[in-house]
Amino acid sequence: MAGPGIKLMIGLGVCVLLTGCGDKKPEEKALPRVFVQQAVPSEYAASVTLTGDVQARVQADLSFRVGGKIIERKVDVGDRVSARQVLARLDPRDLQTNVDSAEAQVAAEQARVKQSAAAFVRQQKLLPKGYTSQSEYDAAQAQLRSSQSALTAAQAQLANAREQLSYTALVAEAPGIITARQAEVGQVVQATEPIFSLARDGERDAVFNIYESLLSEPPSDPAITISLLDNPAIKTTGTVREITPAVSAQTGTVQVKVTLNDLPEGMRLGSVVSATAKSAGKTAFELPWSALTKNLSDPAVWRVDGDGKAQLQTVTVGRYLTGKVIISDGLKGGEKIVTAGGQLLHPGVRVEIAENTYEKSTPGAQP
Numbered sequence: 183m184a185g186p187g188i189k190l191m192i193g194l195g196v197c198v199l200l201t202g203c204g205d206k207k208p209e210e211k212a213l214p215r216v217f218v219q220q221a222v223p224s225e226y227a228a229s230v231t232l233t234g235d236v237q238a239r240v241q242a243d244l245s246f247r248v249g250g251k252i253i254e255r256k257v258d259v260g261d262r263v264s265a266r267q268v269l270a271r272l273d274p275r276d277l278q279t280n281v282d283s284a285e286a287q288v289a290a291e292q293a294r295v296k297q298s299a300a301a302f303v304r305q306q307k308l309l310p311k312g313y314t315s316q317s318e319y320d321a322a323q324a325q326l327r328s329s330q331s332a333l334t335a336a337q338a339q340l341a342n343a344r345e346q347l348s349y350t351a352l353v354a355e356a357p358g359i360i361t362a363r364q365a366e367v368g369q370v371v372q373a374t375e376p377i378f379s380l381a382r383d384g385e386r387d388a389v390f391n392i393y394e395s396l397l398s399e400p401p402s403d404p405a406i407t408i409s410l411l412d413n414p415a416i417k418t419t420g421t422v423r424e425i426t427p428a429v430s431a432q433t434g435t436v437q438v439k440v441t442l443n444d445l446p447e448g449m450r451l452g453s454v455v456s457a458t459a460k461s462a463g464k465t466a467f468e469l470p471w472s473a474l475t476k477n478l479s480d481p482a483v484w485r486v487d488g489d490g491k492a493q494l495q496t497v498t499v500g501r502y503l504t505g506k507v508i509i510s511d512g513l514k515g516g517e518k519i520v521t522a523g524g525q526l527l528h529p530g531v532r533v534e535i536a537e538n539t540y541e542k543s544t545p546g547a548q549p
Contacts, residue, residue: 238381
């Protein structure tokens with residue numbers, strides 16, 4: 183058995199151990215470290231680059247004014263034509279028959295007029311001598327007038343037949359370039375059916391099909407730079423001339439026509455061109471994409487308040503760019519926005535801000 187002295191020593195040792203345990207303080211939990219960037223407002227003007235093509239200001243579909251069978255085609259797509267140039271012809275035989283018939287009718291009416299005129303002259307000579315009656319004189323005069331009217335009608339019919347015959351030749355009304363062909367030799371076509379498409383000489387437009395949302399704000403500069411897509415060094419300027427009022431049901435876009443101030447060498451009809459336009463500048467905030475999170479379904483960012491606590495701030499994204507986002511609403515300026523380390527944050531948690539401010543974001547970077 184242990185003596186009283188040994189028991190006393192063991193008791194004192196236990197007390198010392200218990201006293202030491204009571205004096206030890208629990209370790210504090212480490213605060214989440216984050217990188218922040220101050221939200222600095224700046225003027226931001228979104229630029230949009232579009233692709234279109236050069237078209238003629240005036241384009242027209244050319245068609246015959248009468249129906250028939252095409253027997254000759256004189257031009258093809260890409261050919262330059264002059265005013266009054268014959269482009270194609272129809273078989274004229276049926277219409278030539280109408281002309282021949284009308285000419286015969288005119289000749290017959292001319293004979294009747296000659297006969298009626300002779301009869302009326304005789305009545306004029308006999309009436310003063312009393313060798314004819316007034317009624318016979320009046321009948322001769324009426325017959326002359328009737329035959330003259332019939333001759334006038336026959337002559338009009340002949341003129342119409344000849345005009346119809348002239349329509350068998352399809353003629354260009356103005357100089358230009360043939361841009362499309364819709365019929366071939368041997369094809370039977372109806373009147374007004376398009377045969378060629380003609381781009382008239384004169385002013386040229388750059389035509390673009392764009393989404394309506396891009397037109398919500400007018401460009402800050404009305405002058406638009408147009409450059410050749412395969413050779414950007416060839417460029418010119420233009421101004422918006424026309425915007426279609428309706429959205430295309432097939433493409434969901436609207437058509438915008440830009441009048442070109444001049445057409446440089448190498449930029450011709452049909453050339454594919456690009457245009458860059460900038461919208462009116464407005465105050466916005468540029469942040470790295472890593473700063474963006476969400477509040478339920480709305481975009482948001484983490485903001486560090488004056489007490490060093492993280493708060494979720496709902497924002498409006500004006501535009502998504504490569505490696506960054508443009509915040510158009512939700513920030514006032516001067517806020518400390520978490521750009522990295524916000525994955526485990528929750529509203530109200532105290533954070534530790536890293537000493538070096540996280541200025542630029544690299545996709546996938548972690549603090």
